[in-house]
Amino acid sequence: MSDNFALTDTQAYWFVGSMYDDKDHTARFIEDGIWEFNPEAKPIDSIKSIKTGEKIAIKSSYIRKNGLPFDNRGHAVSVMAIKAIGTVIENLGDGKNLKVDWEVNPTLREWYFFTNRNTVWKVIPETAIRAGLIDFAFHGKAQDIDMFRNDPYWRERFSDNTKENLSFKWTSFYEEIASKLLSFRDRRDELIAGIHKISEKSDVMSILNDQYEEGVEGGLLKDICPFTVMAMFKPRY
Numbered sequence: 001m002s003d004n005f006a007l008t009d010t011q012a013y014w015f016v017g018s019m020y021d022d023k024d025h026t027a028r029f030i031e032d033g034i035w036e037f038n039p040e041a042k043p044i045d046s047i048k049s050i051k052t053g054e055k056i057a058i059k060s061s062y063i064r065k066n067g068l069p070f071d072n073r074g075h076a077v078s079v080m081a082i083k084a085i086g087t088v089i090e091n092l093g094d095g096k097n098l099k100v101d102w103e104v105n106p107t108l109r110e111w112y113f114f115t116n117r118n119t120v121w122k123v124i125p126e127t128a129i130r131a132g133l134i135d136f137a138f139h140g141k142a143q144d145i146d147m148f149r150n151d152p153y154w155r156e157r158f159s160d161n162t163k164e165n166l167s168f169k170w171t172s173f174y175e176e177i178a179s180k181l182l183s184f185r186d187r188r189d190e191l192i193a194g195i196h197k198i199s200e201k202s203d204v205m206s207i208l209n210d211q212y213e214e215g216v217e218g219g220l221l222k223d224i225c226p227f228t229v230m231a232m233f234k235p236r237y
């Protein structure tokens with residue numbers, strides 16, 4: 001646990017998004033001293049609970065495999081960029097709008113592993129991982145990356161124990177397959193043709209028929225979601 005927090009600390013820290021309508025509104029939020037949820041979406045009750053004086057950060061979550069400050073061994077890593085931090089000075093109570101005192105000239109910093117893609121994420125420093133995130137975002141502390149790499153949740157892919165990592169080499173195979181399949185999302189006819197071609201040489205993919213209408217005998221599979229292809233060869237336990 002960080003020296004900044006006690007185990008009984010229940011203060012909330014907020015991590016919020018800034019993207020809607022295919023646009024990043026971070027610069028406008030900072031300039032106008034506000035944060036707002038998508039005006040076209042339904043209000044979120046948790047936004048109404050944000051209190052004056054609580055800390056808030058604009059974040060952006062994504063996945064990366066290259067350019068990381070540690071050896072990720074080819075695995076994809078969850079990343080969360082902290083783009084701005086500030087203090088809530090007024091909650092308008094509509095579940096969408098806050099007035100915020102944003103810090104001047106924020107420096108974008110990247111946090112790894114423990115991330116969240118929700119537009120609004122409430123974090124309380126009740127564990128070392130959560131306290132570490134708060135320290136990183138609001139107090140300028142460095143992330144203890146080694147702690148995360150060797151945490152039980154991530155150590156199968158990123159830990160210092162190379163023997164343990166050898167047991168999970170299959171994960172990179174599935175990641176590569178998923179990346180390749182994604183390129184077929186708008187080329188399903190090619191994907192189906194390829195599947196049938198493989199089935200002629202191997203009995204691994206055997207579920208290749210479909211029923212086009214209820215009560216009517218079907219025929220060869222005509223369409224498939226790219227990622228459903230993985231179910232055709234994935235081991236069943």
